[in-house]
Amino acid sequence: MQSEQLHSASGIPIKAIYTPEDTKDLDYDKDLGLAGQPPFTRGPYPTMYRGQAWTIRRLSGFNTPEDSNKLYKEEYALGQTGFSVAPDISTAIGVDADNPMVEYEIGHSGLPLNSIDDVEVAFDGLPIDRVSTYLAERGPITAMYFANAEKRGIDLKQLRGTTAGCMLSWACLNIPKQPPPKGYLRYGVDFIEWCSEVAPKWNPICHDSYNPRDLGLNAFEELGLLFAAAIDFVEEEKRRGRVPLDRFVRRFAFNTAAHNDFFEEIAKLRAARRIWYKIVTDRYKVQDPNCAKFRVHVQTSGSTHTAQEPYNNLVRIAYQTLTAVLGGAQSIHANGYDEAVCLPTDQSMLLSIRTEQIAALETGVTNTIDPLGGSYYVEKLTNEVEERTWEYIKMIEDMGGMAQAMQDGWYHRLLRDKPIERQRKIDSGEIPIVGVNIFRSEKEPYKVPIFKPDPAGSREIQAEKLKKLRQKRDKKKHDAAVKRMVDACNSDENVYPSVFEAVKAYATTGEVFKAQVDAYGEWPYPVGL
Amino acid sequence: MEKSEGKKIRVLVAKPGTDSHYKGAEFLCKILRDAGMEVIYTGRYQTSEMIMNTAIAEDVDVVCLSSLAWSQERYYTEVAKMLKKKGSDICVVGGGIISKKAIPKLKEAGVSGLYGPGTPNEVIINHIKERVKKERWHEK
Amino acid sequence: MTTEEKQKKTLSLDRTRRPGIIKTTTESGFEPKPTAYNQDDIKNVNYKRDLGNDGEYPFTRGLYQGMYRNLLWVSAQALTRETAEKSRRDREVVWAGGADTIYLSSGDINRTGLDPDHPLAKYDMGYCPENYSWRRLERDLEGIDLSTAIITFHGASSQQDDVLCVAQLATVADMWGIDKKVIRGSCINDPISNAATSFSIDFPLDIGHRLNADLSEFICKEMPTFSPFAPIAYDLWEAGCNSVQQLGIILSSTSAYCQEIVDRGVPFDMIGRRVTISMPSSLDFFETVCKLRAARRMWAKIAREHFGAKDDKLCRLRIAVRTPGQTITRQQPLNNIARIGFQALAAVLGGANAMDYARHDEAYCIPSEESSMITLALNHIIAQETGVGLTADPLGGSYYVEWLTNKLEEEANKLMKEIEDMGGIWKVAGNGWLRQLVNGARDERMSALEKGELIQVGVNYFRQSEDKDPEIVEYEFENMDKVQSDLLTEIKAYKQNRDIKKTREALLTLKKKVQTKENLMPYIINCFKADATRSEVLGMIREGFGYSYDTVGMIERPSFLK
Secondary structure (H helix, E strand, O other), X not given: OOOOOEEOOOOOEEOOOOOHHHHOOOOHHHHHOOOOOOOXXXXXXXXXXXXXXXXXXXXXXXXXXXXXXXXXXXXXXXXXXXXXXXXXXHHHHOOOOOOHHHOOOOOOOOEXXXXXXXXXXXXXXXXXXXXXXXXXXXXXXXXXXXXXXXHOOOOHHHOOEEEXXXXXXXXXXXXXXXXXXXXXXXXXXXXXXHHHHHOOOEEOEEEEOHHHHHOOOOHXXXXXXXXXXXXXXXXXXXXXXXXXXXXXXXXXXXXXXXXOOHHHXXXXXXXXXXXXXXXXXXXXXXXXXXXXXXXXXXXXXXXXXXXXXXXXXXXXXXXXXXXXXXXXXXXXXOOOOOOOOOOOOHHHHHHHHHHHHXXXXXXXXXXXXXXXOOOXXXXXXXXXXXXXXXXXXXXXXXXXXXXXXXXXXXXXXXXXXXXXXXXHHHHHOOOOOEOOOEOOOOOOOOOOOOOOOOHHHHHHHHHHHHHHHHHHOOHHHHXXXXXXXHHHHHOOOOOHHHHHHHHHOOOOHHHHHHHHHXXXXXXXXXXXX | OOOOOOOOOEEEEEOEOOOOOOHHHHHHHHHHHHOOOEEEEOOOOEOHHHHHHHHHHOXXXXXXXXXXXXXXXXXXXXXXXXXXXXXXXXXXXXXXXXXXXXXXXXXXXXXXXEEOOOOOHHHHHHHHHHHHHHHHOXXX | OOHHHHHHHXXXXXXXXXXXXXXXXXXXXXXXXXXXXXXXXXXXXXXXXHHOOOOOOOOOOOOOOOHHHOOOOEEEOOOOOOOHHHHHHHHHHHHHOOOOEEEEOOOHHHHHOOOOOOHHHXXXXXXXXXXXXXXXXXXXXXXXXXXXXXXXXOOOOOHHHHHHHHHXXXXXXXXXXXOHHHOEEEOOOOHHHHXXXXXXXXXXXXXXXHHHHHHHHHHHHHOOOEEOOXXXXXXXXXXXXXXXXXXXXXXXXXXXXXXXXXXXXXXXXXXXXXXXXXXXXXXXXHHHHHHHHHHHHHHHHHHHXXXXXXXXXXXXXXXXXEOOHHHOOOOOOOHHHHHHHHHHHHHHHOOOOEEEOOOOOOXXXXXXXXXXXXXXXXXXXXXXXXXXXXXXXXXXXXXHHHHHHHHHHHHXXXXXXXXXXXXXXXXXXXXXXXXXXXXXXXXXXXXXXXXOOOXXXXXXXXXXXXXXXXXXXXOOOOOHHHHHHHHHHHHHHHHHHOOHHHHHHHHHHHHHHXXXXXXXXXXXXXXXXXXXXXXXHHHHHHHHOOOOOOOOOOOOOOHHHO
């Protein structure tokens, strides 16, 4: 390290020392406030972790609903305190398991959820009345989840959890058979409207910058995208005027990645809270400050985990987790150290959970609230991140908003170029990665256990279930409900009441998706632009 | 055959070799005394012979060896073998940083317990009680 | 409980089972207020007076301007093996991985003051380089350039051992024709810690007191780039002390050791430049950060106000931090990597000048190559990936951090005053008061662990069957029977082949000099040059003070000395 100009990972120039000079313009009440008070820079809740620790919540799922149910029970027994469900590729595409198109996608990267029955099996015996669930999907599966909860006698008005629904991650993964951005936005806003009425404690959207961040964006680009996407949703509802904005935004949730630059990540979360508060109250004139809380789930960045010397990732994950804690996250997913190698083994799953527990219970960082508040460096960095984020939001707004920018191909060009830039920096050593481009060993000093499940049998299992489902359901009721749903998709009414009825009448995931996508036509991704 | 009611277990806590750590041994003395046993502590710097002689002279029921050093395996097996050679049925229980590789040899020599850091107190106490009752007092 | 039953039990637990904080006090027992700290809590902090910039008195924000931007902390790995060849090979691996210092660790028998042929050394010898003679140290240092290496004696906590180590190093330098004035490094030389933690019975404090001063004076005059002492609060932690106690005791000791040298006429200017202490990271993240900051500020004031140091550079306290071995659990050992990570990061954020890390498999065996590679990588990750070194004292100004720094200083000052009022640190170390304080702290901690008030994840919280723990690849020792018998043969031959008259003369001279006020170091060095062994040297010093020849009272003074 030299005494020349050095930068944070996002390129913010960092001085050798920060002093009271750097925070002399800080107005405590206006810029920081108490935790749980506007502008929420110090945290959305007054006592933060002294009252209750963050949720340990790890995205998981594989093979079949049965296998995943076992996994969720195991994770809960190990100390996880929230559920997080990853649908498999076939479910993300929105096609049923017996469709030849997804022959090789069943049970990969998540579990197949083809109908309300699958949801019932996946959550069998789990205390979803007391523990919240994150569903990494945009609405249809949640409708099944709600229906299953009702069936179990749980009051939907008390049900807690989150639906992902975010444009950013879906568009980033180039999943086939999806509606275009404006269709996605339409269904997303429909879901928020409907959910805010039937399940007011459920988070109907979780804007998610994890995937784009992992592809090479920096901290303020990440926030910029996140808020530009959120703004699109609010603008759409403002245009519709169906639901008062305070009710609409009240339960917005967010999902970010925790990267390597320790202080930048902490500053990022603090800045995010302040920014969201300003967007909701200044821009949209919502009065109730409780509707302006940036509540965030943080996942440690998979792109920073190396396949070389995988145990080193335990260190990286520990630090990234700590940034989320010191930054005031509500829910954290510490990755498995073997993320770059395979699906989590039992051991890496255990270690993820234990790492979060060690941070919560041994290090004492939870004894106080926003412990870094007031630090000259951290406050200054928070301001720097905030300033650059506003600029980035404005840039996207000038393009017509996030959905329009996606339609025009801007987002996909960004996601094409960023990884290239990042790789160049790694190759040149500008981004040092221990064990990869610096301090690399000649041979791997140790081996780690590998877990490669074989979901080969999942397809048959699911196909059989679907066959039985179609036989057992009341055909008349089902057909009527599906027709109702199709009509709703083709009009501008809120589709979700009819989706709800349809899934209760045993419509499959494929049928719901088809209705929604057909109304707009499948969007060909603007790749190659 | 004497019954155990009212009879106290006599324990010799000993530290063989030059291992300097003493806290674990002193803590062990405390919890065993709290559990109603009579405890004699040799202190540090004992050779195997010294431990054996003290154990026999004091007529203890069990010797608890505590060592965090690498010589642990040699000392523990030596103490156990020496006692056996003298025809004594005094039990030998070991604790400290136990190498997994050493466990089979230790067990073969008759050293039991082998409690590492983080072992709950009751586990140690119950093990000692069981072994003494079975092998020293010959109770069912 | 089977997994099935455990799952049933967990599933039936209340939602509020989410680990709400069980303990809200810091490690030293402070209860932070239930709301966030703000500027009112630190309104008495004056930036120039209490903090200063990096490299400025009182050095709260770091010793050097630019801190890690200019120069990273020194990293070291305490690695010694049972043969010199293995030690050297491992050392080379570690250096290639980026560590800078040579640690020369003494084993159990050296710490106890025994030679390999002592009856009690039978099974303990051979695991570390047993430098019973200066020639063995010479073998260890073969190929090392003494003018550039940093030699650290991290003796297994025994001050007498440090004295003999440095004397042997000086002997090697003399024999190689190297000017001692270029040798860099440090030793611990902390008899007060020894007295407080375990060794008062074996290593009488009066001997420690004298040798401490002799060694310090010798180093200041003859080896001025070597640190005369590095009092070791690490041992205090391992013995049970919290941050307040560590600060209070260690700064009292450091001050006392400086005073010894000053009383011998060495100007403080010669010491002030290289005052070093060794601290442990705490379990408590912020206490670690704050106690380092508090230590620097407290020492700067002592140097200026008590020792009259005018030059700011003489008010610096260098701090070497070690992550504690006691927090390493045997259960679920890979959890320890995160623990070590947190502890190490806290030390860096506190401005540590040197770092040494525990290894995750320490509760099983001595460090394996695997665990050493992991902690080496950890060191690099902090330095190169996290960006925490981009700016000095990044937490400076934080309301909580400044409050906690002040609080630790305040409480530690109270303890220091209490010690002064009772007659000073040498006195309370000698009369058992200090030992009692430490024992009390230890009992408190062990009781808190047992009760579950102090949580150890995987041990008293979410424990599981150890069958599920990963296989730890234990270190493979050489055939120790052979190593030990070779060593016995060697020392026997050594004793036979030396010029016994010379040896006897040197040793008896040393014993005589104990009664005088002369510095014993030159006489100790003469003994080594005359091929005396360590325990022979130590035996003479002990007898000079009126103690038995042998530390453990098992053997008599050898016949050639009668």
